[in-house]
Amino acid sequence: MKMKKNFNGFDFLQNNLVPLMFIIICVICYPLSGFSPSYLLNEIVTRMGRNIFLILSLLIPIMAGMGLNFGMTLGAMAGQIALIFVTDWQIWGIPGVVLAMLLSIPLSALLGLMCGKLMNMAKGREMILGYMVNYFVTGLYQLVVLFLMGSIIPIIHASVRLPRGFGIRTTVNLSNMRQCLDNQWAILYKGVKIPILTFVIIGLLCLFIIWFRRTKLGQDMRAVGQDMDVARAAGINVDRTRIISIIISTVLAGFGQIIYLQNIGNFPTCTAHSQIGMFCIAALLVGGASVEKASIGNVFLGVILFHTMFIVAPKAGGAITGNAMIGEYFRVFVSYGVITLALIMYEIKKRRARSQGGQLLAQAQKEGGVQA
Amino acid sequence: MRGIKKDFFGNQVLTDINFTLGAGQVLGLCGENGAGKSTLMKILFGMDVIRETGGYSGDIFINGEKAAFNTPFDALAAGIGMVHQEFSLIPGFTATENILLNREPQKKNVISEVFGERLNTLDYKEMDRRAAAAIEKMGVEIDAKMVISSMPVGHKQFTEIARELSKDQLKLLILDEPTAVLTEKEAEALLDSIRGMAARGISVIFITHRLHEILAVCDQVVVMRDGHVVRDVPAGQTSVDDITRWMVGRDVQTSAAPTEAKEENASANVVMSIKHLWVDMPGETVRDVSLDVREGEILGIGGLAGQGKLGIPNGVMGLYEAGGTVEFDGREIPLNSPRKCLDASLAFVSEDRREVGLLLDESLEWNVAFPAMQIQNKFLKNLLGGLVKWRDEKAIHKVTQKYVDQLQIKCTSTAQKAKELSGGNQQKICLAKAFALEPKFLFVSEPTRGIDVGAKALVLNALRQFNRESGVTVVMISSELEELRQTCDRIAIISGGRVAGIRPATDSSEEFGALMVSQVI
């Protein structure tokens, strides 16, 4: 009995290694950074409103066994293209945000369909494929945004267009819809601004995900995620189910990016999406998710821990080493490091699960052999 | 339901199979490996393999109506359920979820009205009810809320059966060796539940190697051999001995006597001595094998599939985790180290040609010469005073050509890729690879699996020649008893992961048959 308990404790430690590490980092760094609690809280709440929707979009592909959807960036690009159009048409405020979301749906769905099909051609290599596809589509995106927009795709407004006549300016200014969602019904509590509407939207998405798990499609996705062959034998259309999961994820990521950018208020045309995938995935993993299992709780915990680290690390790094750049690099290193660690643990676990089965068998035979 | 009748008028694999099964009856199907049981069931279940390999001839009648299934789903719709040997369960789902996989009862909602049925929510209450009903029908207690991955093996098997039973239209259930993974008690419970099903009017086809189970539960016994039905008798009128005899017995004409079996020479040196070997090879577990191999002989190892005969060479050669002691030439050979075995002049031709035996994407030359090059530094030129070991393409070509001629391997050139050859020729390449090592001792595992008759004879001859002329001790593992009897001097039969007995090859087939089923687990 006692041994079993120890074993569980070790297991707990191993399964929650990343969140625990982050809690330690945050606890150490926070006093060093010298931020006031209300400043920190305000920052975290803002970043929660900004990021949670994006991160939630990662959950469904994990459920369908396709791992961390590095292809979510595709949705982000679709969202950006929609925002460019809306900006060009000068539709501002909440109507603009809603219109951008609607516009992004067909684009995201199309890109998601492509990504899903490619992933079906590379089963077992979904993550690296999604990762490469997002670079590939970045190229296409730049082609559209820098060369086709204004020359083939009509762009009217001169404030969006490059002076040369085609292409979009390096930064798209969203000041007229800046924080329009966040400011709606916002509550100021002890210096912390709480963007109620954004949180309501996030809440609705959480409800959707919980509900979705209970649908037939959700059940199919879970089945496909655990064992494709069994699911296929039971008559589930595996490929189609996988594609749908990627499409949903991409569309949600598109919405998420629009929410994210309306909070920021402007975006660099060519590169706004490039780091999104990495930060969202890192945050999710920091929350204790793994490549094959993630919950809404992981998302919230992850956002809080990851962004606390993100806010305090540069200052704390500067305070320790006297060089602010070190803190800057440190947080990048930690983000990459977390993903690396999670991926390594996932792969090792996958292999250990296999060899452990063998060891148990051998043990049983040994005992059996001795008895015989 | 009046009665199910199935007739096959088949080809080489299955010839002229006829039998009928009434509603609510239990039919026991038995036969050696390769007798055609699984093929028959695949046809009945409409598996893709059958259609892909050219379909079948003959007719199946269900309730007096002719039925032709193109996919397993057609068969399912017609009321045929099958429990395969490999589990087909989702590990992270509960028993309930698995029982109703892809047949979950659903509730409509607003969103699904718009976006289609897949967004219906699941009706968990109804799911629990139906799963409970199916489990009840089976008559064995399992926890419907338990996740499959934490269940004991037996319960997984029962979950599979419950899944089939939960299908309302089920009329015929095929159980393919369901008791192989069960404990004695669980097997007993399963037999009870089979009786229960039959009482409810469900017909059952029960495939097993445990003959006493057949007698205990079946109404009717069908024995198959070489694609023929040799006996179709009511279970009450037969015995384990009868069935065994029918399973392995041959007609006098087809049974070739061992051609040149060596004189029994008990005084010959023991060259390899295996003591208390256990091997963890999935599906071919070896539990406790002690075996002496005499110098210069051909020892056959036979037995039914899954009893552990394949585990022996794989364990000794270090490909699967193993324990026990193996002595060769008076020296102990460390287990779990392929290199040490090869260094000791052992060689192994694996049963798994494509995965283990060959470099499919490389040339024949590489395939033949590679182990000899790596182990014995053959076919290498030492350059710079031995600092660089350069591949000697000429020597490699020469040796490959030699074996290509000797074994009559059909290929365009020795540079051809291994994957382009036929199965028989690939097997010969595997042999050539082992011959090139010039071993003192050779394990050959299933040398004739999946190759045609002509190639078979050639392969066996080559082995015998290698043994007689070079004096190499050969241990040959095969599922085909006749092949062993023709080629070997002595035959050891493995049953239940243990040696059931060793007999000279001249003994009768019936005797070997009895050994095969003696300790089946």
Add this chain to the structure above:
Amino acid sequence: MDKAERQNWFSQLINTYGLPRLIITGFLLFLFIMAPITGSDLPTQFTNVFNRFSWNAVLVLAMVPMIHSGCGLNFGIPLGVLAGLLGGTLAIEMGFTGPMSFVVAILMATPFAILFGGGYGALLNRIKGGEMMVATYVGFSAVSFMCIMWLMIPYKNPSIVMAYTGVGLRNVFALDKFYANVLSDFLKIDLNPIGINLVIPTGSLLFIALLAVGIWAFFHTKTGTAMTAVGSNPAFARASGINVDRVRMLSVILSTWLGAVGVLVYQQGFGFAQLYTAPYNLTMPAVAAILIGGASVNKASIGNVIIGTILFQGLVTMTPTVITALIHTDVSEVIRIIVSNGMVVYALTRKTEGAK
């Protein structure tokens, strides 16, 4: 009849040569034809292609050992690059100049490459099957970690540390005093005096040839043969008594070392050393080049390296001048992104590789 035959021949060509590679070759040929028409000087173009080839070929070559041993595309090449950067900066720090600094840089980089490669190889052996994704992020983590290190290692040489504070290395520094062009100036063929703008960096090409022959020879030895067999079928290799993990580890170390040498060759051609996040940008061109050259996720040859580097670098150097002249827009960067990443996506989705 004739038409059908031609069609058959064409589809066979696509099968053996691969459609993307066919398109890229065709596009490159188109660029070469268009170059004189658009008024750019063909010899200058050739000079550019030769130069870019000589900078990059060794980095592409670094892909080969790992692909051969079945470790997949070496997305972890930044590790090798970091070893090279450490070697280079240490050589300069120690006060070496000129050709000597290049030799010392390689010598200094070697132990780091062995160390990094060894650790990296041990890691990859524990995660067989998932190498590529992990490799990518191991590369990223290592680069970001070294970003911190470049600031913290107490370098002193004033020509490479930050100008004002004197602490930490500069982002970019010129190598004129050190190993810039030490290879390319060796036996350089310069036809400018006779009016043709053609310069061939003979020394670099010889050095590349030397390494390529070395790798080619290695794969003809016993160990090299074992490496290929491990990549082709690990179960076969194991049954033949090969220590699969050790062979894989060796291939990773070899790849990492080649990556280290590769970045030094790159720098000597480029004339500048780039630190901090620069190593990120060296991975994709190398991976894309070898794939364009016809390699797959588990098969690659020296020929693939040479053809691939020429095609890819040709594309990169020719598009800006030719296409810009044609449509007066610089789409070269975008084309480079689409081609290189599209090539990797194509390679990953091909069914044959996953067949094992």
